[in-house]
Amino acid sequence: MGKINPNLSLEFRGPVVIAALTDEKILDEDQLQGLEGSFLPLIEQTPQIQLIIDFSNVKFLTSSVLGLLIRISKRVSEADGTLRLCSIGPKILDVFRITRLDKIFEIMSDVDDAMVGLKK
Amino acid sequence: MTETQHILHKSWQLKSAEREVKKVSAEVLKTLEDHDFGEDMVFAVHLSLEEAFVNAIKHGNHGDPRxxxxxxxxxxxxxxxxxxxxxxxxxxxxxxxDPRCNGNLYKSCGRGVLLIQSYMDVVEYNGRGNCVHMVKYRNGEKIPTPEKKCS
Known part of the structure; x- marks a missing residue:
């Protein structure tokens, strides 16, 4: 498990990258820029990336984070990769449901569930 | 006639910078927690406050620091x-x-107004459209998500 910025913790399980968001609250512009600055090079440097973003620690986020996830999703798609989100708590899941983003993201219950069907 | 009890009655004049909203949210959210308004209400108010403040900076004041x-x-x-x-x-x-419609789903912005409407019990704007007024009741039933309006 390694950290590439203070807001993100990375684990590599074979070719699968598990990126755990470490902050309880994600709302600052600095946090968002830090995350974007970590995710985008990671996607560019990993051909056909299989990326799981783990929300276990996240208790609060704003719509700016949803925007970041859309941008990440586009980059992953352009790179012929796979993106899954997991371990999203009920309050945050409500935000995805209200905005209908639960229809465009693959949202799994936990990391093990998110690993199912990925190339190992 | 009984006088309404004010737990907090305060105003802040803030700069057009995202970090400024913390001056409000820290005091408001702690007051709600201290008076047992519940986690769901604190979450709803926090999210609506952040979204409305960011809209005021970006779409209202267009980031003008003056x-x-x-x-x-x-x-x-x-x-x-x-x-x-x-x-x-x-x-x-x-x-x-409506950010839930067709191509809008894949846009990276434009969800703040929908979230405010979903989480607060009353959301209204003044005639000019530069002031949003939001109310959340302690025992208010969560209103259903606004009906989707796609053209």
């Missing part, structure tokens, strides 16, 4: 009442595209 944002808050035992006013020309809230 322009201010006025936040007024009243908390009583029954409800929280927040108004956020920017110095912009205002906008038509009915003209905001």
């Amino acid at each position: 322009k201010k944002i006025l936040v007024e808050c009243l908390i009583t035992p029954e409800k929280i009442d927040i108004s956020i006013t920017d110095e912009g020309f205002g906008f038509d809230p009915h003209g905001v595209p």
Whole structure:
């Protein structure tokens, strides 16, 4: 498990990258820029990336984070990769449901569930 | 006639910078927690406050650091009442595209107004459209998500 910025913790399980968001609250512009600055090079440097973003620690986020996830999703798609989100708590899941983003993201219950069907 | 009990009645004049909203949210959210308004209500108010403040900076004041944002808050035992006013020309809230429709789903912005409408019990704008007034009741039933409007 390694950290590439203070807001993100990375684990590599074979070719699968598990990126755990470490902050309880994600709302600052600095946090968002830090995350974007970590995710985008990671996607560019990993051909056909299989990326799981783990929300276990996240208790609060704003719509700016949803925007970041859309941008990440586009980059992953352009790179012929796979993106899954997991371990999203009920309050945050409500935000995805209200905005209908639960229809465009693959949202799994936990990391093990998110690993199912990925190339190992 | 009984006088309404004010738990918090305060206003803040803030700079057009995202970090400024912390001055409000720290005090408002702690007051709600201290008076047992519950986790769901604290979450709803926090999200709506952040979204409305960011809208005031970006779409109201267009990031102009010379322009201010006025936040007024009243908390009583029954409800929280927040108004956020920017110095912009205002906008038509009915003209905001529904972020749940077709191509809008894949846009990276435009979800703040929908979230505020979903989490607060009352959301209204002044005639000019530069002031949003939001109310959340302690025992208010969560309103259903606004009906999707796709053209």
